[in-house]
Amino acid sequence: MSLKMSEISLIVLKMIMEGYSVSQNYISDIESIKSSNTIRFNKYKASANNNDYDQVTRFPHTDKNSLTFLWDNGVQGLQLLSKTGKWTEITIPQHGFVVLVGDILKAWSNDRLHAATHRVEVSGERERYSFGVFAEPKEEGIVEPRELVDDTLHPLRYRPFNYGKFLSYYASNLKDDALQVFAGL
């Protein structure tokens, strides 16, 4: 499973980056600091009210890794915040999954890709279970946006940074603007 997921995450990563016509060298750099995937199960109580946060991923957040793959047990509840500030419910298809861009891919793409803020709200009587595979760089990997940068519309937005240090910084304050504060220019 983990090996297959690594392959899929690399294919999706490549498709996205090739869509932006970045050089093969750049894609190889991104690939070369790939790591294994972290896996997480989430459980959400049925009809929990909004103050009853039994699961931290109920809170609005962006994922701090590069790409996230999500499945659920058919009890919907995942919501994405649009750029215009509207929450939209996302249905994860029964035999499919949803891919979310995380902060690391946002940085690598020099903000061309948007890491959507998301949260979970469960209503109804059934518990929600979700399963996430989180593709991320090695802790010692350096995230360095070099391409997709130009002087006019897309000036460089992030300094090169170490993924492990970024995670430690986020873990120490849990603020969702961690990427901007830690590495933003």
Ligand SMILES: O=C(O)CCC(=O)C(=O)O
């Ligand atoms: O349960 C979900 O659908 C979302 C989970 C999530 O956002 C996460 O694990 O980071």
Ligand SMILES: [Fe+2]
């Ligand atoms: Fe998430």
